[in-house]
Amino acid sequence: MLYFSKSKYCGLWQCPKIAWLQKYKPEEMCIEGDLASRLAAGNEVGDLAMGIFSDYVEVTAYKGEKLDLPKMIDNTRIEMSKGTPVICEASFVYDGLYCAVDILRRENGGWAIYEVKSSTHDDKDVYYADVAYQKYVLEHCGVNVTGTYLICLNGQYVFNGELKLDELFRITDVSESIKCESDQIEVLIESAEVMLESDREPELDLSARCRSPYWCGFRGYCFRHLPKPSVFDLYRLKFDKKLAFYKQGLASFEALEHSVFIKNEKQRRQIDFALHERGTYIDRQSIRKFLNKLSYPLYFLDFETVQPVIPKYIGTKPYAQIPFQYSLHYIERDGGELLHKEFLAEPGTDPRRTIAERLCEDIPMNVCITAYNKDFECTRIKELAETFPDLSEHLLNIRDHIVDLIEPFRSGWYYNRAMGGSFSIKSVLPAIFSDDPSLDYHNLEGIHNGGEAMNAFPAMEKMTAEEREATRRNLLKYCELDTYAMVKVWEELRRVTE
């Protein structure tokens, strides 16, 4: 029998091949770090939203580590017959179609479905498909569905010290929006039945639905036939345009090399350098002009941030970026020693005031600071300045003196093949210093990227003293490498212009 859950149905709705791959090639699924932390965020939001209508009964049951679906269905039936007003994870099955309703609420002589999403957007078609599927299952189980709602996070909610669930969450009636989705359910499930019976992989080429790496874990598998590099690696080209080239048979750089449609100079260089031995392209004059904007004492700054889905610091909104760490290398004078300062907040505390004060202590006013892709650092500093008006003059002075070290790379003044059309520090660094193990993020312990740092800091709150100390060391090493990398990149720019 065909078995579906609401997430499997949503997978099917987004791309039939996802459902087939989930059944026949689950080992090809690649959950990237971001996806895993989004799933964790979804659980946190779901747990909190259960309390939105005050008293509730949750019917979740486990058999070992797995959900005990028959028990959950039984529990639901019992709670409904008792007249329980709010049932969380209310579970139903109809002809192999299973669903657990996040919140089922007795309303208007029937039952209303409330689907919880950790997003701040309530207008995504896939959400409507999700709710429509649940309504379909419940109605076929004989439930009188009297309402269908989405509960999303209110992106404008500002935490004032006491979490107010009725303000944090926004409830949207989606009864109208799900109507057209409802008509498709049977057709979709019938076609899935035929497709999933066969072990022959559906012939489904890449399309617009493959755009996002965030929700499909099978991109690596479906893109595997492409040459490396391919049109999908091309610098700054919209996915739809990449797809259009691909559909015209222009997937490889060889095919693209003479295309009159590739007009962007940086894209042309990316293709040319990938296909031919060109060494390093250097526009000395432009790099010199850039370097002349820098002056001593010269600072190199990088932040690490956390992004709590549920705001936990006063004055912040859901998903606000909160800096908790920085690394700062600096050189006082030309030929001077490379010095280093750093800050890492205590886990479990609001890091903002301390980090703002330390920044003002560590960076004098009116000095030259570099950041790599500076918008991020500038925005965080501006937010700190707004939060702490007494430090605002100094903080804004720091912000106004930041020069973006990515500029020579993003502007195409320095390029080599190994950059592969990406100008992030994580691409530029190994492309310039391929043989230096001290500059290789892979050689770090525990923390190798910003996502891991973001997860590690809140996790420290629940660690033993020993684990916490090890994580602290790893975080410091990681952030230090970020600014040391910037110093090395700056030295390289100086070297090539000497």
Ligand code: SF4
């Ligand atoms: S990569 Fe595209 S075709 Fe492959 S499963 Fe995902 S959405 Fe479907």
